[in-house]
Structure formats: C-alpha cells, structure tokens
Amino acid sequence: MVEVTRKFTAEVPIEKAAAFLRDFANAPLWDPGTESCTQISDGPIAIGTRWHNVSKLFGIGTELTYTLVTDEPTHVVLEGKNKTATSTDDITLTAIGAGSTEIDYRANVEFNGAAKIASPLLKAGFEAKVAPETVKKMTKALEAL
Numbered sequence: 001m002v003e004v005t006r007k008f009t010a011e012v013p014i015e016k017a018a019a020f021l022r023d024f025a026n027a028p029l030w031d032p033g034t035e036s037c038t039q040i041s042d043g044p045i046a047i048g049t050r051w052h053n054v055s056k057l058f059g060i061g062t063e064l065t066y067t068l069v070t071d072e073p074t075h076v077v078l079e080g081k082n083k084t085a086t087s088t089d090d091i092t093l094t095a096i097g098a099g100s101t102e103i104d105y106r107a108n109v110e111f112n113g114a115a116k117i118a119s120p121l122l123k124a125g126f127e128a129k130v131a132p133e134t135v136k137k138m139t140k141a142l143e144a145l
Contacts (some may be wrong), residue, residue, distance in 0.1 A: 001108040004131045009102050010072070010142040014074065014095040017103070017142050021091050022076045024051045026064050030138035031061070032130055033057040047071050053080055057130065086110045103138065 007030040010017065020026055023045055035053040041050040051066045064080035064087060074094065080087040092104040107130075 001110070002004055002027045002107075005105070006106045007081065007104045008135050008136050008139060009096060009100055010139045011100050011144050012142040014093050016145045017093055017101040018076065018144060020145060021093075022068065022071055024049075024053070024068070024078050027051075027053065028143070029141040030134065031055075032137055033134040035061075037066070045071075069077055077143055084112050086112075102141070103142075105134065105138070107134070 003009075008085050023039075025037050027037040027041050034062075035054045035056055037051050037053045039049065040052045041048070043049070043069065047068055047070070049068045053064045055062055055064070056099075062082060062084070064082045064085070066078050066080040066087075068076070069079050072075035074092060076089075076093075078089045078092045080089075086109070088106075088108045090106040090108070094102040094104070096102050
C-alpha cells in the first residue's frame with residue numbers, strides 16, 4: 001500500500017475549494033499523474049458520480065473509474081478502481097479566516113496481485129515526487145479560482 005499525506009494552505013474561500021475538488025473532472029489541473037478525467041455518469045455531481053480517469057506515473061499508464069463516495073462541505077472522498085489498484089483521495093477542508101482554506105490531503109493506493117510487489121518503490125516515488133507536485137499544482141489551481 002502507498003499512503004501519502006500532506007497538509008497545506010491555499011488562498012481561496014472554502015466554498016470555492018470544495019466545489020472545485022468535488023468535481024474530479026478538474027483533476028488534470030491539480031493531480032500530476034492525471035492526463036484526462038471525464039464524468040461518465042449522468043446528472044449533477046453527487047455521491048455516486050463517476051469519472052473515467054487516464055493517468056500516467058513513472059512512465060506507466062493506467063485507467064481507473066473514480067466514484068465520489070463522500071460529498072460534504074468540508075470533506076470529499078473519491079475512490080478509483082481498476083483490476084490492479086484501488087486509489088482513494090481523501091480531502092478535508094478547514095476554513096482559515098474568510099479567504100483561506102487548509103487542505104488535508106490523503107492519497108492511498110492499494111495494489112492488487114503482482115502489483116503489490118512494487119509498493120515500496122512506488123511509495124518512495126510518491127513521497128519524493130508526486131506528493132510535492134500535487135501540493136504545488138493543487139495550490140496553484142485553487143488560488144486561480
């Protein structure tokens with residue numbers, strides 16, 4: 001399993017941050033691995049909304065179906081699945097004054113089958129490269145709102 005946690009602040013009101021992050025179609029703007037992410041379920045975004053996500057990390061491409069599993073004003077959880085992994089993005093938001101938001105971002109990837117062997121190497125890569133880039137890209141995307 002790969003688990004990475006980061007806590008940081010963005011100069012954006014919490015309502016705007018929550019609206020942006022709950023729509024996983026925005027993932028290409030803040031997730032360094034996401035190449036595209038398209039809503040595949042009908043209707044407005046709510047618990048159960050699904051997206052088709054195409055990602056590439058460390059030179060390896062993958063596709064996952066993400067589902068919004070928690071949709072609260074200060075807590076968003078998205079879960080992506082395919083046959084080799086389950087990826088969870090757990091995001092808790094805390095208002096800091098009127099115009100800033102603290103983001104507690106937790107990414108968890110559980111590998112299945114033979115992919116489990118690569119977990120220790122991937123964890124090191126996530127810690128060293130992916131997590132810092134996520135903080136940078138997410139902050140920039142949120143502060144551009």
